[in-house]
Amino acid sequence: MSDNPFRLPRNVVPVHYDLHLEPDLDTFTFEGSVSIKIGVTEALDAIVLNSAEIQMKTTVLRGEDGEIEVTGVTHDDEFERATLTLAHPASPGTYSLDITYTGLINDQLRGLYRSVYRDHDGVEHVIATSQCQSTDARRVFPCWDEPDLKATFKTTMVVADGLEAYSNGAEIGRTPLDDGRVRFEFSPTMKMSTYLLAFIVGPFEATDPVAVRGTPIRVIVPKGNLHLTAAALDNAVFCFEYLSDYYGIPYPEQKLDHIAIPDFAAGAMENVGLIAYRDAYLVLDEAKASQGELQACLDVIGHEIAHQWFGNLVTMKWWEGAWLNEAFASFMELKATDAKKPEWKRWLAFANLEIPWAMGTDQLATTRPIEFEVNSPAEVDEMFDSITYGKGSAVLRMIEQFIGEEEFRTGVGNYLRKHEYANTVTSDLWEGLDAAAEWPVGEIMDTWVYQRGFPQIDVQVVDGGIRLSQRRFLAIPDDTDSTIWHVPIQLRGIVDGEPFQQKVLLTEDEMVLPVAGTVDYVVANAGGHGFYRSRYSDDLFAALLENLGTLDDIERYSLVSDTWAMVRSAQVPASSFLDLVGRFGEETEHAIWSVIIGGLRSLEHHALEEGTRPAFEEYVRNLVSPALERLGWEGSEDESDLTRKLRGDLIAALGNLGNDPATVERAREVAGRVLEDEDFDPEVCTAALAVFSYHGGPEEYETLWSAYNNTSAPTEKVRYLRSVAGVQVEELAVSTMDKIVEGDIRTQDGFWVFARLLSGDSGPAVWHSARTRWDKVLEVMPGMTRRRVVEGLPALSQPEVAADVKGFFAEHPIPEAARFLTQNLELLDSNVLLRERETPVVTEYFAQEPAS
Numbered sequence: 001m002s003d004n005p006f007r008l009p010r011n012v013v014p015v016h017y018d019l020h021l022e023p024d025l026d027t028f029t030f031e032g033s034v035s036i037k038i039g040v041t042e043a044l045d046a047i048v049l050n051s052a053e054i055q056m057k058t059t060v061l062r063g064e065d066g067e068i069e070v071t072g073v074t075h076d077d078e079f080e081r082a083t084l085t086l087a088h089p090a091s092p093g094t095y096s097l098d099i100t101y102t103g104l105i106n107d108q109l110r111g112l113y114r115s116v117y118r119d120h121d122g123v124e125h126v127i128a129t130s131q132c133q134s135t136d137a138r139r140v141f142p143c144w145d146e147p148d149l150k151a152t153f154k155t156t157m158v159v160a161d162g163l164e165a166y167s168n169g170a171e172i173g174r175t176p177l178d179d180g181r182v183r184f185e186f187s188p189t190m191k192m193s194t195y196l197l198a199f200i201v202g203p204f205e206a207t208d209p210v211a212v213r214g215t216p217i218r219v220i221v222p223k224g225n226l227h228l229t230a231a232a233l234d235n236a237v238f239c240f241e242y243l244s245d246y247y248g249i250p251y252p253e254q255k256l257d258h259i260a261i262p263d264f265a266a267g268a269m270e271n272v273g274l275i276a277y278r279d280a281y282l283v284l285d286e287a288k289a290s291q292g293e294l295q296a297c298l299d300v301i302g303h304e305i306a307h308q309w310f311g312n313l314v315t316m317k318w319w320e321g322a323w324l325n326e327a328f329a330s331f332m333e334l335k336a337t338d339a340k341k342p343e344w345k346r347w348l349a350f351a352n353l354e355i356p357w358a359m360g361t362d363q364l365a366t367t368r369p370i371e372f373e374v375n376s377p378a379e380v381d382e383m384f385d386s387i388t389y390g391k392g393s394a395v396l397r398m399i400e401q402f403i404g405e406e407e408f409r410t411g412v413g414n415y416l417r418k419h420e421y422a423n424t425v426t427s428d429l430w431e432g433l434d435a436a437a438e439w440p441v442g443e444i445m446d447t448w449v450y451q452r453g454f455p456q457i458d459v460q461v462v463d464g465g466i467r468l469s470q471r472r473f474l475a476i477p478d479d480t481d482s483t484i485w486h487v488p489i490q491l492r493g494i495v496d497g498e499p500f501q502q503k504v505l506l507t508e509d510e511m512v513l514p515v516a517g518t519v520d521y522v523v524a525n526a527g528g529h530g531f532y533r534s535r536y537s538d539d540l541f542a543a544l545l546e547n548l549g550t551l552d553d554i555e556r557y558s559l560v561s562d563t564w565a566m567v568r569s570a571q572v573p574a575s576s577f578l579d580l581v582g583r584f585g586e587e588t589e590h591a592i593w594s595v596i597i598g599g600l601r602s603l604e605h606h607a608l609e610e611g612t613r614p615a616f617e618e619y620v621r622n623l624v625s626p627a628l629e630r631l632g633w634e635g636s637e638d639e640s641d642l643t644r645k646l647r648g649d650l651i652a653a654l655g656n657l658g659n660d661p662a663t664v665e666r667a668r669e670v671a672g673r674v675l676e677d678e679d680f681d682p683e684v685c686t687a688a689l690a691v692f693s694y695h696g697g698p699e700e701y702e703t704l705w706s707a708y709n710n711t712s713a714p715t716e717k718v719r720y721l722r723s724v725a726g727v728q729v730e731e732l733a734v735s736t737m738d739k740i741v742e743g744d745i746r747t748q749d750g751f752w753v754f755a756r757l758l759s760g761d762s763g764p765a766v767w768h769s770a771r772t773r774w775d776k777v778l779e780v781m782p783g784m785t786r787r788r789v790v791e792g793l794p795a796l797s798q799p800e801v802a803a804d805v806k807g808f809f810a811e812h813p814i815p816e817a818a819r820f821l822t823q824n825l826e827l828l829d830s831n832v833l834l835r836e837r838e839t840p841v842v843t844e845y846f847a848q849e850p851a852s
């Protein structure tokens with residue numbers, strides 16, 4: 001790592017920063033000054049530190065023997081550094097480096113940036129807020145901006161009267177100045193990394209603090225939203241208690257604020273003591289929120305609080321360790337959510353959401369290993385993807401469930417206590433876990449962390465036992481790939497009529513597990529904890545179907561999900577999937593319907609000829625109608641949140657995939673009343689809007705667009721924007737594209753709206769309209785949202801459109817999205833193959849089986 005040109009020389013060690021900021025929300029600039037206490041470890045004639053888009057005015061170096069003049073400052077834009085040349089060499093010792101400077105409050109969602117929002121009365125307000133991860137603290141002040149150069153920070157801010165200011169430390173002073181402004185002073189922080197700093201100014205208001213284990217916790221929102229903070233505050237208190245108990249270490253800071261920001265590139269950011277969120281995560285009306293929105297609020301709060309110990313107190317040495325930080329917080333968030341809301345079956349939802357998201361990337365030849373060498377800031381940003389969050393948390397869950405939850409927790413506690421206020425590499429965690437577990441954690445995990453991809457486990461009953469074999473699962477199969485993993489497998493089944501359970505570590509390409517007796521059936525991924533696909537021999541698959549009623553929800557889920565994966569990878573035809581899901585008409589579990597509907601939607605999008613559509617729609621109606629009839633449109637008081645959510649999904653499937661006239665009509669009626677502000681069950685409301693927009697024309701489009709513009713409630717805004725992007729008529733979809741490019745849609749939302757448009761019926765038209773003004777499209781996708789501009793491309797599987805997409809990007813590479821682009825183009829290839837292969841299969845399936 002020492003030869004990484006992006007790393008600073010280690011001849012200076014920052015110890016403490018006194019930072020003063022005066023942001024001006026009218027001119028979008030700020031005045032700053034910083035006094036840094038540093039240790040010089042070897043004689044030097046220049047000081048090198050990080051600085052970007054900052055104009056230094058004065059620089060002074062003071063040592064024990066007096067001042068050393070700084071004779072020049074040079075900037076290196078590529079490496080985002082400043083070099084301060086000294087009049088004579090500084091000998092080793094302690095110094096104070098004082099710099100005054102000016103900086104910019106940009107519109108790029110990084111460093112110190114501005115966010116403009118309208119309140120409930122339509123009045124416009126400006127916020128200045130920061131995002132320092134990964135390498136943007138250097139845009140706020142000159143500093144040693146690397147995660148292992150930890151220091152303490154004391155901040156003061158001067159802001160216009162009437163505004164609030166927040167930072168990582170607790171507010172310890174608020175003084176009116178003669179010029180009418182107000183000076184805020186914050187307590188010094190613990191020893192921490194620069195990427196976790198935060199500075200926020202604006203018209204905010206805060207809930208009263210709730211003291212939890214002695215730590216005051218608040219939710220802070222743009223003024224006028226205080227009545228929508230109850231869910232967030234309740235979640236914040238619960239997760240804080242749950243996580244501090246789990247870690248067994250007191251929270252290391254003085255307060256923990258959760259603040260809602262109207263423009264935010266990521267979902268949230270775990271700044272020490274001052275966590276920032278997209279506003280829709282924190283500001284929500286519990287009575288009107290869907291299960292998905294409530295779960296997102298709880299998940300994300302748990303995630304960010306989990307970081308306060310894992311990541312903030314103990315931090316990676318360098319950015320290649322960012323995956324472990326994120327993976328661990330993602331894993332802990334699920335534990336916290338599951339603890340608070342067991343009825344949401346969060347681990348089943350994990351199998352249905354995050355695992356397929358991760359496998360969607362990891363099934364590609366162009367996937368990456370979880371950990372890889374990181375040099376430049378652009379490579380750091382590439383770490384924040386489905387492999388880090390999804391696969392990373394999945395392999396942690398897999399090992400936790402294999403070695404035991406208590407052993408895992410003990411290992412984590414050991415690790416945190418040993419490295420508090422310091423930095424680590426990945427193997428430090430495995431050491432902590434190895435000491436607590438009976439299995440070789442490090443050896444197992446190395447095969448998952450440093451190798452790309454994941455295995456498929458083939459299961460077969462043979463004489464004397466169960467044969468398990470592994471090979472890499474690839475969307476486009478490649479028989480020459482011989483990668484193998486150390487696979488922690490948990491088997492469950494029935495042998496000789498008796499329950500059977502066994503843990504097996506498969507380290508070779510195959511093995512036969514001896515079993516005394518006759519295997520009635522066996523599932524190869526009991527609990528769904530394994531990050532692999534299972535494929536059963538035909539007789540075993542038949543035995544599982546015969547025993548469908550005795551399989552638990554995750555086992556039934558896996559059967560459908562794995563079968564769909566086998567269709568995707570050309571191992572079984574789509575007809576097998578259609579046959580299988582035909583048996584699930586009686587199913588009541590939301591996640592299982594979700595994977596069924598997802599598979600059907602893919603077939604509809606990629607493999608349906610127009611002539612087959614009526615028969616396909618009838619198949620959907622025959623499958624879904626009885627399930628919806630059982631639930632009805634009206635909920636009952638005692639039904640679960642997931643049942644309510646299932647109702648919504650069934651309505652949307654029946655109305656859109658099934659094109660069921662009665663459902664479409666009723667959805668339109670409900671949507672009309674929702675748009676008149678009538679309160680409805682949130683799941684029915686969301687589904688009705690989905691059907692309304694899918695079948696909508698110009699009039700519906702205008703109605704949704706003005707509803708989007710007229711609401712100031714963040715969750716409603718997202719809901720209406722999703723509906724606007726759900727209108728399928730070509731010129732209207734293109735007009736939504738216009739709105740993205742012209743800045744009528746927030747830059748934080750542009751990428752997902754674009755992806756949604758590409759995934760719709762008018763995807764090709766939207767693509768053609770986007771490619772003609774590509775520079776403008778990129779312009780409105782700043783910072784970390786830019787690479788996500790490619791997420792919708794795999795939907796464009798019509799061969800001539802796909803060829804055009806590939807030709808276009810051969811000429812127009814996106815450096816910030818290089819890896820994402822390659823991966824999404826491979827997924828596109830795989831979808832083109834799916835279309836070519838499965839269209840005749842689906843056509844024949846419905847020609848042979850006219851729905852009765």
Ligand SMILES: [Zn+2]
Nearest residue numbers: 303307326329
């Ligand atoms: Zn995180």
